[in-house]
Amino acid sequence: MKKEIYITDYNCVTPLGFDVSSNWNAILEGKSGVALHKIIENQEAFYVSMIDSEKLNEEFNRFFDSAQNDITDFTRLEKMFLLSLKPLVERHKISEGTAFILSTTKGNVSLLKNQTNLPEGAYLSNLAKKISDFFGFKNKPIVISNACVSGVMAIGIAKNMIQVGKYKDAFVVAGDEISEFVISGFNSFQAIGSEPCKPYDKNRTGINIGEATAAVYITSHCEEQSDEAISQNEKFCFKVLGDSAINDANHISGPSRTGDGLYASVKNAMTEAKVSSEILDFISAHGTATIYNDEMEAIAFNRMELQNIPLNSMKGYYGHCLGASGLLESIISMESALNNTLIPSKNFEEPGTSQPLNIIKENKNVEIKYILKTASGFGGCNAAIVLEKC
Numbered sequence: 001m002k003k004e005i006y007i008t009d010y011n012c013v014t015p016l017g018f019d020v021s022s023n024w025n026a027i028l029e030g031k032s033g034v035a036l037h038k039i040i041e042n043q044e045a046f047y048v049s050m051i052d053s054e055k056l057n058e059e060f061n062r063f064f065d066s067a068q069n070d071i072t073d074f075t076r077l078e079k080m081f082l083l084s085l086k087p088l089v090e091r092h093k094i095s096e097g098t099a100f101i102l103s104t105t106k107g108n109v110s111l112l113k114n115q116t117n118l119p120e121g122a123y124l125s126n127l128a129k130k131i132s133d134f135f136g137f138k139n140k141p142i143v144i145s146n147a148c149v150s151g152v153m154a155i156g157i158a159k160n161m162i163q164v165g166k167y168k169d170a171f172v173v174a175g176d177e178i179s180e181f182v183i184s185g186f187n188s189f190q191a192i193g194s195e196p197c198k199p200y201d202k203n204r205t206g207i208n209i210g211e212a213t214a215a216v217y218i219t220s221h222c223e224e225q226s227d228e229a230i231s232q233n234e235k236f237c238f239k240v241l242g243d244s245a246i247n248d249a250n251h252i253s254g255p256s257r258t259g260d261g262l263y264a265s266v267k268n269a270m271t272e273a274k275v276s277s278e279i280l281d282f283i284s285a286h287g288t289a290t291i292y293n294d295e296m297e298a299i300a301f302n303r304m305e306l307q308n309i310p311l312n313s314m315k316g317y318y319g320h321c322l323g324a325s326g327l328l329e330s331i332i333s334m335e336s337a338l339n340n341t342l343i344p345s346k347n348f349e350e351p352g353t354s355q356p357l358n359i360i361k362e363n364k365n366v367e368i369k370y371i372l373k374t375a376s377g378f379g380g381c382n383a384a385i386v387l388e389k390c
Helices: 020-028 053-063 076-091 124-135 147-163 180-188 260-273 291-303 322-338
Strands: 006-013 034-037 046-049 098-103 142-144 169-176 212-219 238-247 282-284 310-312 370-377 381-389
Touching: 006 020, 006 076, 006 322, 020 322, 046 180, 053 076, 076 124, 076 169, 076 212, 098 124, 098 147, 098 322, 124 142, 142 147, 147 169, 147 212, 147 238, 147 322, 147 370, 147 381, 169 322, 212 322, 238 260, 260 291, 260 370, 260 381, 282 322, 291 370, 322 370, 322 381
Parallel strands: 098 142, 098 169, 282 310, 282 370
Antiparallel strands: 006 212, 006 238, 034 046, 169 212, 238 381, 370 381
């Protein structure tokens, strides 16, 4: 019998707040981090979801004492990572059996600007080691960089490594920041929206890039969580019932038109979880607001007979946070379950896919126990996890 694996703690840093409760309250009020920002010189402003750098530095300086720690040499993204992880490291002991997993798509890609040689900090392995060393992790860090499924995959990888006895527990952190490199890349695909994104909506125009970091603590012992208040002054745990990652090998940037990879990922995850479509309460989908992605998801969910399950995309609140998106959206999904509240898919008004979906349109109080979280990304990658509220 497989060992049961749990998520017992989490945290996040986003444009909507520097902890989970701030983010949850902002989302309940329908707030969004998406706004016009000037990213690239000599180009018009883009709709993105960006953290205020001044507030970020204030929060960082408040939590990290420069007199006690060498904090002067951290990039903006590294500060976001440290802020996400710090509360979890304080609440849970790091041991010889603890894994540290860092998920990111581009890491410190901003360091490449105006450089003729590759800076050491631009290597993802060096980024992970820097964060790992700061907190004193004892094992070599693991880097997950598989486009936009990285955050969801990191949960699955932590689960599987703990189940086979490789590690006792794991800290998983995911993050990406807005950069000229990323904006230019998506703009070259003509994928960036001309307005705040509208996932699954008939009038969607494309994605908004976002930035965030998110962190979770994963263990095989649900009872070993901290007594410190984490969410609404209550302890919690979520069982990771199943996971899967499948590549449809369709195209470097375009998803399978028949949703093969996502369909297979969802099917495998639900099979391992022993969960049927009838008992799923909620789907936290990828929902980028591009024509091909949203259509592919609708087809895949219908193939799995999930078209009637309440579903949302968080991109209208956070934009597309790349490697952080899957982990951040998993955290918000778990918060939804703890509060028994379905969150609307922001900016959705009129169906815009060939197959029906049950898009959530307003805050709704319902019992939430079983969650399906999905993600898809460049290169044909797809991933899914099934979570159960304990």
